[in-house]
Every structure is written in C-alpha cells, then in structure tokens.
Amino acid sequence: MKYGALPLAALVALVPAFVAAQAGQWGQCGGIGWNGPTTCTSGWTCTYSNPYYSQCLQGSSSSSSTSKSTSTTTSSTTKSTTTTSSTTKSSSTTTSSSTSKSSTTTTSTSTSSTGTTTPVAGNPYAGKTVIPNPFYAAEIQAAIPLFTDSNLAAKAATVETIPTFFWLDTVAKVPTLGGYLKQAAQTPNAVFQIVVYDLPNRDCHAKASNGEFQISDNGVANYENYIDQIVAQIKANPGVTVVAVIEPDSLANLVTNLSDPNCSAAQTAYKQCIVYAIQQLSKVNVAMYLDAGHAGWLGWPANLQPAATLFSQILQTAGSPNTVRGLATNVANYNALSAVTPDPCTQGDPNYDEIHYINALAPMLTSSGFPAHFIVDQGRSGQQNLRQQWGDWCNIKGAGFGTRPTTNTGSALIDAIVWVKPGGECDGTSNSSAPRYDSTCSLSDADQPAPQAGQWFQEYFQTLVSKANPPL
C-alpha cells in the first residue's frame, strides 16, 4: 500500500499516544531529530547532554531539556554472550557476557555529502582518527555529576574521548547510525566502529536468549533486512571508514556448543546470515572482524583448528572479499592481552591470554586461507586475577579500564587494541526476581547489586575509573 492510501487522519490519530509517552530511566528525551518523548518518568529529569542527546537522569536536574533542535532516538543495546571453553579434559569454562547500551539518533537534515566510502586496504586503523561512540560520551557526561570525588570525576571525564563501539543490537537502532556517521565525517580520515549483533535465535547457548528475531518467525529475512538497512545508512553517509565486529559469540558457539540443541538448530541460519552480512557490508567497504571468542573459549588447543576451519569456510562461502580483515577477540571480556603470569582461573590452558591465543590461532588461519589479523578488546582488562572461574563474565568485581585503544600493539598480527564494550553499561542484573536474571550475575566475583543488562551501572563505572591500568 502506498503511503498516499493511508488516510491522514489515521496518521494523526497515532501521534498523541506517542507524544504522551514518557521516557524511562536513563532514556533519551531529546536531541536533534528526536521524535520520541521529551519528558521523563516520575523522579527523573530530562537533562541536556549535547545537541544530539538529552537523557533522563535521576532527581531534579538543572539543565535544560531539549529546546533547540529536537531529534534523537532511544535504543537499547544488549549483548548476551555465552562462552564455553571446551577442554580436552573435563573442565569447562562458561563465559557469558552481556552488554547493553542505549543509543542516540540524529535525524539530520543537512545536505548529503558527496564523498565516497573509503576502500579497505590493509589495517583500517592505520593513520586514522577513531571517533568516540556518541551515546557512551553522553552516558559519561551524565555520570560525572554523580561522583563525590572530584579528582575521580576529572579522570572519568577523560573516558568520554576514548572510542568504543556502537552496538547495533536491534533493527530499531539502525537509523541512529546515519547521524553518527554524518557527525564522524566532519573529522578527516575518521573511523567509526560498530558491532553487528542481531542474529535470529541470538545467543543460542545463553541462559536467556534475548534476540529480537526468531528463525521460526521469518528471522533470516528480518536479519537480511536489518543488514540492508545498515548498508543503506552507510551508503547515504559516506566519507568514513566503518569497522565492524560481526556477531559476537555466534561462530564460537558453532565451534564448541553444537551439542546444545538450540545451537545446532540455529547453525544453518547463523551461517547464512553471517555470509549475507559479509557480502552486503563488503559493498560499502566495511572493514570486518568476525568475532572469535577469547582465549578461554576458542583458545583451548582442541578448539583452535575447528575454529580456523569454520572461519575460513564462512569467508569462502561469502566469496572471500578482502573487506574481511580478520578476527576480534575478548569482546566484552576481561582477559589480558599479555598476562605477566597465567591467571589461576585459566586452569592450565597454554593459551592463557589473548596474545598466546592469537599466536596459536594465526598459523592455522593462514593455512586455511583466512587473514590472520586481529583486534583485541581491552576495555575492562586493566586488572587481572579477579575471577573465580574463567567463564565468569558478569560485572566482575574490581575490574579496571585497560590499555587505551591504539595501533601500537606490539604484535604484527594485531591491527589495534580497541574498547568494544562501553565500560559502565551493566552486563546483567543480580536481582533474582528480575525477568532477565542470570545466576552468573550473583556469583561471588560479580559486583552487586547490579541493575538490568544495559542500564548504566554507576558504581561499576566508578570502579573501572579508579582501577584503570594504566591509570587515567
């Protein structure tokens, strides 16, 4: 049906209900292009962060709500991860990480740029400026006034400028990308980082899978539409190199957890969808890193060759585009890139940190025809020897921000150290009555009480700041 066929009255009738809604805690309530609610739920105040973003903060804040340009978007990002390390013996590690975030949207009306998307050649980070994730910057701006220690607050404010990835974990969030890219394009040689994370039956080995698409309900087609929308946003906003982490945990689950009926049932769709993502994102020159779990998962010796084989099969099925640059490791996890001594929780895995894992996997990738280049998440890896078990993933107590993003990695195999997970966004709630409760978030090494996955976890953020290593 054409739009013209819809009576105007029908559209008008929808408006009041939408406008009357109030944004929830930490929700977006204004910004350029924002069409959503501009007031907050009781006890929360709409607070101006920047022209693109106003957020509901606790209490009565002084700042103006959104007056000028209005636009924005709410969204919530979530990553739930289940990681399992296979072990040749009987010890197994389960790692799950759950990330969530919210995002902003810019509906900009400015004229289109005419630049072309930068083609991928070599390390996409080399000589580039990596743009911070605007939503995370807004979250941090909102967090600063809540600090009581002004010295710590000043350190926290510096995190705003550190690039993290923008998680596209729902299709509703995709329109936000265009505005971010348009902003990023104002910086010469800019890189903008995204996580593609919306497979049907996502998190097949998680306790509570929380994806929005179901294979049984048109999930593959819905996923392809999600990818098409990302491609359209990138095409419409050229001039920025886009780096993408592709589908955290998905292929790793196919390596180690096909005995889980939920993973074996998802296998065909996962492969089809990831191949589609690679093919389509290649058309707009996105530099892609497929997610490869971490040392405590695919880094176990028995898992390395099966992992290399699967990654290369996927790449070949997609037509081996050179836009697939390599693999991303340790996404949302806590492992060191290079540990001084093995963390006791690594239980004898010779690949007890990311560099050992990468060095062990690289030759197998090369001989399988897959490019042995890596990015490694170190966002929450500043402190080590914190976990009771390697598989523990939820809001690990005492974690600190880690090595800052850099291309000075100390390894020819590693393109960049990155911060994929925006530290301070909660991994999962410790409230056992909450709908998406995961018992991992109540373990003794998990920081408690923890809010819902994706919500801002102020106390945890403050700890990440104070325990940062190197210090902020």
Ligand SMILES: *[C@@H]1O[C@H](CO)[C@@H](O)[C@H](O)[C@H]1NC(C)=O
């Ligand atoms: C997932 O794989 C790990 C080993 O990698 C294993 O310990 C665990 O039992 C598997 N889970 C299921 C449900 O198959």
Ligand SMILES: *[C@@H]1O[C@H](CO)[C@@H](O)[C@H](O)[C@H]1NC(C)=O
């Ligand atoms: C498979 O997924 C369903 C639905 O999410 C869940 O109820 C069930 O417990 C899962 N099975 C396993 C083995 O985890």
Ligand SMILES: *[C@@H]1O[C@H](CO)[C@@H](O)[C@H](O)[C@H]1NC(C)=O
């Ligand atoms: C825990 O979750 C339940 C159910 O959502 C809620 O009613 C309760 O207030 C929560 N408790 C805390 C301490 O947040």
